[in-house]
Each structure stands twice: as structure tokens, then as C-alpha cells.
Amino acid sequence: KAGVTQTPRYLIKTRGQQVTLSCSPISGHRSVSWYQQTPGQGLQFLFEYFSETQRNKGNFPGRFSGRQFSNSRSEMNVSTLELGDSALYLCASSRDRDRKTTNEKLFFGSGTQLSVL
Amino acid sequence: KQEVTQIPAALSVPEGENLVLNCSFTDSAIYNLQWFRQDPGKGLTSLLLIQSSQREQTSGRLNASLDKSSGRSTLYIAASQPGDSATYLCAPYGGGSGGGADGLTFGKGTHLIIQP
Numbered sequence: 001k002a003g004v005t006q007t008p009r010y011l012i013k014t015r016g017q018q019v020t021l022s023c024s025p026i027s028g029h030r031s032v033s034w035y036q037q038t039p040g041q042g043l044q045f046l047f048e049y050f051s052e053t054q055r056n057k058g059n060f061p062g063r064f065s066g067r068q069f070s071n072s073r074s075e076m077n078v079s080t081l082e083l084g085d086s087a088l089y090l091c092a093s094s095r096d097r098d099r100k101t102t103n104e105k106l107f108f109g110s111g112t113q114l115s116v117l
Numbered sequence: 118k119q120e121v122t123q124i125p126a127a128l129s130v131p132e133g134e135n136l137v138l139n140c141s142f143t144d145s146a147i148y149n150l151q152w153f154r155q156d157p158g159k160g161l162t163s164l165l166l167i168q169s170s171q172r173e174q175t176s177g178r179l180n181a182s183l184d185k186s187s188g189r190s191t192l193y194i195a196a197s198q199p200g201d202s203a204t205y206l207c208a209p210y211g212g213g214s215g216g217g218a219d220g221l222t223f224g225k226g227t228h229l230i231i232q233p
Contacts, residue, residue: 004160033220043206047222049141058220090160097177108160 002027002094004109012115013113020111024070025093032074033068033106037088046089049074078114086116119144123207123224131232132199138192138227140207145188148211151221152181152192154203163208165192197231204228217220 005024025032028035034046045058049068051102066076072093092106120143123126130136140150149168153161165174165181167190173182180193208221 033222035220042225043208043223044220045222048220056220088158092161105163105166106161107163108153109214110160111159 002076004091006089006091007017007088008112009035009110010113010115012117013081014117015081015083017081019081019114021076021078021089021091021114023073023074023076023091023093023109025091026107029093029107030070030072031094031096032072033092034074034076035091036060036099037111038062038086043090046076052058062090067089081116083116086114119147119211119222121207121209121222121224123205123227125227126225127228127230129230129232130197132197134197135193135195136197136229137192138189138205138207138229140192140224142187142188142190142207142222144209144211145185146211147185147209150178150181150183150207150209152190152195153208154162155206155226157207158205164205199233201232202229202231 031050032071033048035043037043047057047066051067055066061078067111088111090108090111092108094104094106104110122141124139147169150165152164155161167174167183169185179197183190204226206223206226208223210221
């Protein structure tokens with residue numbers, strides 16, 4: 001069973017540009033979450049999608065957006081890139097959205113390393 | 118807002134030792150807590166998940182305990198091996214208003230080095 005796949009693995013952009021990152025969840029998983037990891041702030045939750053709808057959103061500016069397609073694949077977009085957006089962006093999937101009463105784990109991809117110059 | 122602290126931030130021990138990694142969180146109203154490991158430049162690998170109603174979970178040489186009321190979890194690694202070298206992250210799910218967010222809240226992690 002294939003794991004969570006993120007593309008591209010590395011990306012270099014310049015300030016002001018926009019970028020789109022892609023995530024393919026594990027087959028059968030309908031929930032996709034995105035996280036940003038930086039040395040200073042650690043891992044921070046960006047947003048979660050389930051059945052093509054954004055269910056939850058972290059404390060990030062509107063430049064960060066995402067969407068989910070009918071096949072559960074998700075994309076994340078960052079517009080007007082800033083130097084501080086340089087980070088490892090991680091995508092995670094799970095079968096169910098409701099992980100509150102189940103043993104539903106999150107499975108992470110290897111991430112996309114974004115460098116903004 | 119949920120805040121997670123992991124102690125120690127870094128640890129270097131010789132192979133074969135048993136060790137304990139600590140995690141504390143400020144809001145005990147959590148649903149569950151996961152422990153992950155992260156290898157350099159890689160994503161996260163889920164190690165153990167403990168439901169809020171459970172006290173501990175075991176997988177091989179790993180044992181995680183949860184004391185929800187005191188906001189603490191520990192990860193015990195028995196007979197450590199060089200392959201255990203990684204950053205270990207704890208992440209409670211739930212707790213705190215988090216500005217509406219409903220994702221995991223991560224600690225900064227414990228960077229573990231097992232010397233051969």
C-alpha cells in the first residue's frame with residue numbers, strides 16, 4: 001500500500017511568486033491535513049480537508065490556501081511568497097476525519113522543502 | 118491554546134541503554150496523543166497513539182504512557198540501538214481553543230543520538 005506522496009520534493013522560488021504543492025493521500029483516506037515545519041516555530045497546523053471541504057484552519061494568513069479534489073488528492077497554494085515561508089511543508093492523511101474517539105493515526109508524507117530567495 | 122513542551126531537547130546515550138523522553142501539555146482536554154519520530158529531512162513516522170482513556174501503549178521496544186490529568190506523557194525506549202537516532206515528537210490532539218484549529222499541536226521534539 002503506497003504511503004502519502006508529496007510533490008515536488010524540493011522547490012526554490014523568489015519573493016513575490018506563488019507556489020502550489022501537491023499531496024496524494026493513502027488510498028482510502030479521505031482526510032488530508034497540511035503542516036508547516038520551520039526550525040524556529042516547529043510544526044504548525046495549516047488546515048485540514050475532508051470530502052473536498054476545508055474543515056479546520058490554523059493561524060496562518062490568507063496567502064495560504066488549499067483545496068481537495070474528489071479523489072482526495074490535495075493541493076496547497078501560497079501566494080506572494082515571503083522569505084519567512086521557507087519551510088518543510090508536510091501533508092498527512094487519515095481515513096476518518098473524526099479521530100477523537102478512534103485509534104486513527106495520522107500518516108505523513110516526506111514533505112516538500114520550499115526555499116524562498 | 119495548547120502548548121507542548123518536550124524535555125530534554127537533546128540526548129546522547131551509548132547503545133543498549135534504556136531511556137525516557139518526556140512530554141508535557143497545558144490543556145488536559147485532549148482526545149488522544151501520538152508519538153512520532155522524524156529522521157533528518159524526512160516526514161514523520163507514527164510510533165504510538167494513546168487514547169485519552171488509556172494509560173499506556175506498547176509497540177516492540179517502545180512504551181508510551183499518558184497521565185492526562187497532569188498533562189504528561191512519556192516515551193520509554195528499551196535497549197536503545199543506533200537506528201533509534203532521530204527526533205522524537207509528541208503531539209496531543211485536542212485541547213485549547215487554538216484559534217479554531219483542530220490539528221495536532223506538536224512539541225519541538227527531543228533530538229536523540231544513540232552512540233554505537
